[in-house]
Amino acid sequence: MSLANQRKKEPDVVRQKLLECAAQILVDRGLANLTVQAVADAAGVTKGGLLHHFASKQKLTAALFAEQLRTLDAEIDEAMAKDPVAYGSFTRAYVRSTVRGDLNGPCPCAALSMSTVTDPDLRRAWGQWYKARLVRHHDTDGDPELQLVRYATDGVWLADLLAQDGEPPIDRPALIHQMIELTRKR
Structure with missing residues (x-):
């Protein structure tokens, strides 16, 4: 069983973490390097987990x-x-x-x-x-x-x-x- 399946589900906390990680990537590497995979990796979630909260990079940047x-x-x-x-x-x-x-x-x-x-x-x-x-x-x-x-x-x-x-x-x-x-x- 993966760590993601063992962790307590806290969608608001995960969503906020994704936004914080996306902001940090923007600061450190710029908008061109803000990818769904990079944000998911930084937040410690799967790409699918990120896409559950934000259906696309555009939705993530809008949020x-x-x-x-x-x-x-x-x-x-x-x-x-x-x-x-x-x-x-x-x-x-x-x-x-x-x-x-x-x-x-x-x-x-x-x-x-x-x-x-x-x-x-x-x-x-x-x-x-x-x-x-x-x-x-x-x-x-x-x-x-x-x-x-x-x-x-x-x-x-x-x-x-x-x-x-x-x-x-x-x-x-x-x-x-x-x-x-x-x-x-x-």
Whole structure:
């Protein structure tokens, strides 16, 4: 009898482990190396076990992207709850969550996020999330100046993805400080 047959069935735990392993493979090896077999091996399950939870690589990446959006959403909500100034609070949280001062380079699932450029389903999911946030925070973050800060944030994120080895790193704390200052009412 194999170890898989002896182990207690915990589908939620296995599903989460698969997502964690997929995220780690993305960070370590990139989207091109995210295969069903590689994720199954990393999680210690059979390929069939993975396919029980995610019917295809596309379903796995969609679930991973949805998990990334939930994490980003929670992080932004937490930052906004701590922000004493309503005006620009979503934009400040978006800047801090996207252009992280504690990371040197792109966020862990940057390769997956980059695939929004080529994958219509992921692009649609991102667009729906972003539009819903803009509608929800229109009263505090609808000014065009704040939109420019969010566009600049996206540009920094893209620059991180396209950076070549050996390029000097950006002074993230200074950049974040300047972007946050732009969100203050004058």
